[in-house]
Amino acid sequence: MLPPGVWIKCATCGNETYRSAGVVVRALGRPLTDHTAAMVPQAIGCLECGSHEVSVFVAPQKSKIVVAGKSRRCRVCDGFISERFRRSFPKAHFCSLCVSEGRVADEDVVAAFGEAAPGQAYRTMASVFWGDKAQQLHWLRKAAKTGNANALYRLAGILTESNDPADLAECFSAYSRAAMATASKELEFKVCYAEHAVAVRLLWGRGCTRDVGRAIEMMRSAGAKGATRAMRGLGRLFLDGKLVERNLDESYACYRKAYDLSPDDFGDSAAIAFFLLLGIGTEPDEAEGVKVLGHSISKYAAMHDDVWGQRPRFDQDGCLREILVACRVAEGRSAMLPLARRYLHWMAYLRVPQADHLLDRCGGPLPPYQPRWELRLSRCPPEKVKADTWWVQSPVPRSASLTMLGQVEQLPNRVWIATTDAGVPVGETFGSMKDAVVALAAAVGCYVPYVDPLAKRLKRRGMDAPP
Ligand SMILES: [Zn+2]
Ligand SMILES: [Zn+2]
Structure with missing residues (x-):
């Protein structure tokens, strides 16, 4: 996103001025970023005395880009090296603009990072260019080649947005390699998430040959390592009965596992509550069902009250009462249950099992949100x-x-x-x-x-x- 503008502080006369992004991009002849802001001393300078000895800060946080008399210059283009870039690459004698233009050798990037691991240097370079997809892909691919698991995971994450078959194949391969990483703190991601991502791709044949059996195996493995989404997904598969044979007991067991992993998740607790109240895949247990449902509603209410601030608090007891009524309404009939409808609308949106059936008995989904109609x-x-x-x-x-x-x-x-x-x-x-x-x-x-x-x-x- 374009920053609002820059502050220019003169080291010669002390004058400090603010210049909007619109004015700066016209002076630079290129977009204003944390990288191009380092060009401001030469391109604009002090508006009072004309000196080029100025410090530059990017709005709105007054983030330091150039410090007059202190910032180093790039040995390649002689421009200033952005202080923000120096924080990631303390030993750099080149600027980030020269990097993005391909004018800096990979060895120099690694040397400037200060550590021997080239993968880590390339991965850090990718994060320097956040918001610039082409640069990110360029550096993550380099890091991925060295086997850096974090880079593989992030590379795959960017490629999931693509619809290009080659990108999808690369995405699948990157997730697969990330899933084989051994768990460690430096990874900054959980290996089981990568495993789950591989499983989802195998399930639908996205970037690979479809293999439902292998997908289920991997979802179980990811779930055993703590991936709640994997257990939830597996539970849904057994409930839907489209890709595998329908198995309600198995479905309940999977949702139960997800709930055990994240008992405070309002979707996971709602799922367990509906299974218990409606007796699906397990013996009906109203007392336990009501208890778990109450917990889910309280978590939902906390979010609801937080989002809507000063509005009247969400009536939790009323909602619980209405859902119990909805459980007893015959299929195909509906009743006026506004609190249950609001809660169930969310649960159905989160694809909680049975939420859509119960929602139908409360009048169906809420009308869609109408956005404001003008700029x-x-x-x-x-x-x-x-x-x-x-x-x-x-x-x-x-x-x-x-x-x-x-x-x-x-x-x-x-x-x-x-x-x-x-x-x-x-x-x-x-x-x-x-x-x-x-x-x-x-x-x-x-x-x-x-x-x-x-x-x-x-x-x-x-x-x-x-x-
Ligand atoms: Zn000045
Ligand atoms: Zn340069």
Whole structure:
């Protein structure tokens, strides 16, 4: 995501100014990142005395990028080496921009890391470029070649998003190799998660040949090592009876295992409660079922009250009573049970067994959430900085919950400029905020209407309806 802007502090005259991202990307001729911010001293410098001896901090956290008189210069391009980059590569005599342009040899990357393990150096380089998928893949692949298990796991994680058969095959192979790692603290992931990921791929033949038998074996193995998701998945397989023969006892046993591993998970405890209350895969046990259900509802209520803040607290006893009523409503009938409906809607969303049947008896799923219908503007510069700069956000996620479109701002000469979230300037200048916002949205392919603040106020008073 594009940072809001930078602070430039002059070592010569002491002047400190804030410059928005929109202005900086136009001066640099490239997007503003923790890496390119190191170019600010040369490209912009002090706006008061013109000196290039300046320190640079990136907003909003005032994260240190260049310290005047202290920051080292890159031996390759002579630009400053970002202080943030130096934190990961303390001995670097090259900058991260030269790394991303392929101008630094692998041996130098390893040497600058300060440890002998090349895999770890490459993996760290991948994390330096978070948000830059191409660079991440490049360095994770290098690290994966050395057998670094953490890199294999993260590489696979990035590749799961792809639909390319070659990527899926690479993803499967990376997860398989990560699953063979011996557990250790440095891995930063649990081997059983990798094992579960392999099992899911085998189950559906994603990037590999389908092998249901082997998938089930691996899910059991992952579950035995503590992967609750594996046990849950296995329980669902035996309940659905699509890929394997239906086996309710086995399904209950798997969910029971997941519940034993995470008794505070409201989904896992709800599953056990419904099995016990409805007598599926086990003898009915109302007393135990009510106890476990009460625990699940209390965990759900804690989340509900947290999300909704000051709203009336979720009525746990009422919800429990309503679910017990729902258990007795005949199949195909429904009753007014609003609390149970709200709780079960969530449980059905989490694919808790029987939650969907019970939900049908309470009136079915809740109506879908209606997003706000207009582009949302929010003030962008850090506190105390007086600037007319705004984030522009879409109510509709474009790709993977990405709602940020970019920034628009009014320059001192009253014209407006727009910059995408990727740090690319849109057009030249605009005469009004509206024109800038509309051009920005069109530039990133978003067609949500813009409503100026006056019309929004009218709408709130009920004087105008949304289109
Ligand atoms: Zn100055
Ligand atoms: Zn350089």
